[in-house]
Amino acid sequence: MKNGTIALVGNPNSGKTSFFNALTGSNQHVGNWPGVTVEKKEGKFIYQEKEYDVVDLPGIYSLGAFSEDEVVARDYILTGDPDVIINIIDAGNIERNLYLTTQLLEMKKKLVIALNMVDEAEKRKIKFDLEELSKHLGAPVIPTVAHKGIGVGEIMEAAINAIGDKTSIENPLIYSGVVKHHIEHMEEILKNNNLPYPIEWTAIKIVEGDLNILKKLEEVNVDKKIIKDIKEYYKYHTSDSFELEIVDSRYAFAHKVAEHSVIRPLEEVITLTDKIDRILTNKYLGIPAFAIIMLVVFQLTFAIGEKLLGSFAASSIEGLGRLLEIFLIKIKAPGWLVSFIIDGVINGVGAIIEFVPLITVLYLLLGFLEDSGYMARAAYVWDDLMRRFGLQGKAFISMIIGFGCNVPGIMSTRTMDSKKDRMITMLITPFMSCGAKLPIYSVFIAAFFSKHGGLVLFSLYAFGILVALIMAKLLNKTLFKGDSSYFIMELPPYRIPTATNVIRNMWDNVSGFIKKAGTIIFLVIIIMWMLAVLPASVEPYSQYSILGTIGTFLAPIFRPAGFGTWQESVALFAGIPAKEAVVGTLGMLYAGQYVEEGVILVNAIRQHFTPLTALSYMIMVLLYTPCAATLGIVAKETRSTKWPLVMAIYTFAIGWFVAVIVYQIGSLLGFS
């Protein structure tokens, strides 16, 4: 039985997703930067043995239709028709949050207000008169601290009570003067018609000059005469519509409510956030501070993930492999099965599993950064530089998210107002090296550059940023001309990341990694193994196998970049379904020959590469065609097949080109 739907609506970074997780016990990604949630998410909440649907909407400032995430939220509130809305308000920023509330009230939605993050407001010595607030808004108000679970139960109780409540909603008086006159005039035109939306709200939207509402009304077939009247109205009032007056009126209401119910200290309290920002957003220190933070992230990833835990994982898997091999030979298993399990599963898939500690550390650290509030500062310090390359600071957030995984990085471009910025950001995000490529670098670093592991890793990531910026500039000059959109972003207070959030984010990614190893990567490795051992008449893993023939055909393409063996060529292509398969394939094809030598794959790499070819290979991996999941999300976001195809080809070309340059120049300079 359906008992009702509860929607969570609020400004970006007001804590909706923390609420959603607390209510539904689900594990949605939470961060401390505006725009973490860009699509609606659904879950279930059980209260007194009844089940309710809970919908988490993207954070929005307004119910306009500026960017993709706003459209998602607005359309859901209009057509999804939730029974009650929990409006989450950031207690430290009440006026701006109430601006959205006034629009929800105009829509005659049943509201329950969560005054969230009251603990942070208290630190700034801001006090609230809850009763007064509730009286002005005509809705229950409950103080909460969602990420600690405080007040969440009470909010749900209030929301469920509100579902059963049949009293109609009284709108507070917001508009006056000429605006009010126009709204009433429009209501006169609209009345006695079967409108899909509340009449007053529709009238306000029309007076506001919102062209979207006309489209919606045309879609639902209202009286032709009304459409004509509205168009007539727009003709006279679009250039000097009342949109800004309406914003002012809503804010005037928000200020009035705040005046009656919020007590602020005379002197603003200087918070720790202010002190930290003096350094991290400093004119001279901002970018160096960013570089140091990232360097620390990569050094720690390498030191803890690889040296400390990684070698343990590697020796465990190799030990397991040896035991299995002995066992399989003892039970007289057929040769092909031993080969499949040892070369395919252990050296192939196992080679990937060895890197679980490494990526665990990386995701823990990135999650820590996201939850701390630093992301918005990174966007801030990079805005100036990004502008020189034709982008804006917001694009930088998508890029850093791409360090974890390109898919959410590309999805996060939804918060951008400008289509041009969005397209360019999507097209350059693949140059941000994701967690799945880490195992590949890690093997090559262990083979040749182990003394400076963290630094090499950092340089690769930095090089990826550089290529991304240059490409942004090129795309700006060619395919997407025009000005970059304006930069406007809130800088939320810093927060000490909560362990649950950081661990949840890490687990999301790491479990995804393990799952991928067991499914798509496993499949790729099986296919590679079969191709490598067939036909049965030739020596397995030799260049005469099917895989060897394909690789021999492809190898000349890569010879100018210095790594032209057939194994290395097919490994790159195996990486297109999922990047981890590069290491898996190399492990399977190379490691079998060096079993006696201890750290198998690393030794094999030392035999087949030189420091210079290792570098050009890593650069190829860094830049070339992103994984299938990334191409898929680009197809979805751009609603086209053209862009993912363009992306696949142009990134490949750039990867190849740069790898060749690095190898050729390196050779000329006498490196090997």
Next chain:
Amino acid sequence: MTKNLTSLGKGEGGRVNSIEAGRYATKRLYEMGLNTGALIKIIKNDSGPVIISLNGNKVALGRGLAQKVILEV
């Protein structure tokens, strides 16, 4: 007297008089709370975007945009 945001130094401020940007940018700024009469204080204005305080909350505005925000000081 009116001045644009970028011409003010740290600690100075005023109330929003008008915004001389395009329609969408203007509305976006209004909706983020930089509407007529909103009280603004400059937190940082040296290089890069300007950081302002709106009711004690920090908002960063790109310089191009900040130039179009006219305050009554």
